[in-house]
Amino acid sequence: MAVTASLSCIRLPLSPTTQHFPSHSLSLSSSFTLNPLQTHLQLRLQPFRSAKSTLPIIRMSMEAGVGVMATKLGMMSYFEPEGKVVPVTVVGFREGNIVTQVKTEATDGYSAVQVGYRRVRDRKLTKPEMGHLEKAGTIPMRHLQEFRLVSVDGFEPNQKLVFEELFKEGDLVDVSGITIGKGFQGGIKRHNFRRGLMTHGSKSHRALGSIGAGTTPGHVYKGKKMPGRMGGTKTKIRKLKIVKIDNDLRVVMIKGAVPGKPGNLLRITPAKIVGKNIPKN
Template sequence: MTIGIMGTKIGMTQIFDNNGLAIPVTIIKTGPCFVTQKKTVEKDGYDAIQIGYKIVKPNKLNKPLIGHITKSGTHTLKYLKEYKINHSDSSPDLGDLISVDQLNIGQYVNITGNSIGKGFGSTRKRHNFNFGPMTHGSKNHRAPGSIGAGTTPGRVIPNKRMPGRLGNQRTTIKNLEIIDINTDDNLLIIKGAVPGKRGNLLSIQASKK
């Protein structure tokens, strides 16, 4: 697979190998995707392929997006993503189908998606800070403590580890092995966990491993 493919996380389960060992796996509904745009060095300054995923009704998209996708002669697609390619690669043509058939069992892939959002987190949960004293009348159990640096410089240093939003970040997990492929239902079975909750949009690219 010279470019990437998009999919949706179905959930996690476990399967058993020939030795009876349980293997945790993630099931991903992958593709089918369609090539909606080709970018070249001459026209755009770089080589890339834009693909679309998840066929929807036209009334779910705005008119500029419908006009853009119509040029490729494909279905109306909800999600678009661009993948850079080398000029020497044999890239697919406009409107071509990209399916799970391009992947192989035993191949390693990198999967990118948004991690699960956990809301506002404390310094203990977000940065693994320690508890404060739990006895002798201490009232500083979970508080972050002093954050200043004294009279000089008299301000909080940038990038100070503080409470704040936890999770919901773009995350990539590399070198995940493909355990099995179901071409009839476009399902991809990956060993291990991938970012996000059920229904999360994922981007899958071949690993260099």
């Protein structure tokens, strides 16, 4: 119920659970229409509105440019024109690398390009996934990944990304993927520990050994390097050189090794070089 009053000061008591906040006053110099409940809520929320948030702002890292997804085919030796032998990884492309969504600051709060890769049958996807792809007018695709950019100008849904238009021979790229899973392994293979003596009566050959004192600290510290599951994690190899782009075979040769076994999904993006394509700060 609204009441009309002419007050010089209104002071509302705080509940027992919020006594640590100071009491608040509201000075009024003229007649006004006041809803007691609304005024009470406004005064109670005033400390939270005026206090500055001290929480850190977490932002995702920006890519140096839009990238593509590809499939690892294997490794081979490549002979350069001057006769030098270079170990390369052959990367192929299946149908896809089509823009499925363009995210902007106005719609999503950040700028990114979502890309789809590897065509599959309709029954392999759920109805929400099919609806998302049909909205963009693209074919059914298995993998969707985002490339967060500073600007998304020039990108539109159902736009096909061609590797040779984004990269050229000699460029440096960052390649990420899932490493080969090796199962449960010991300390020697997993962390490159040294083995014990094999002679002189030693009974500790490949065992881990002491992992901490019993009295102090009385427990094993977190993060101690011990036997456990090895591999099967996402890894990025930075600044690999593109040696050859073969448009006829639709393959790319990248110098060095990349994560995963043949058939593994790879994410290829322009290499981040401080001061060149990303700022120094």
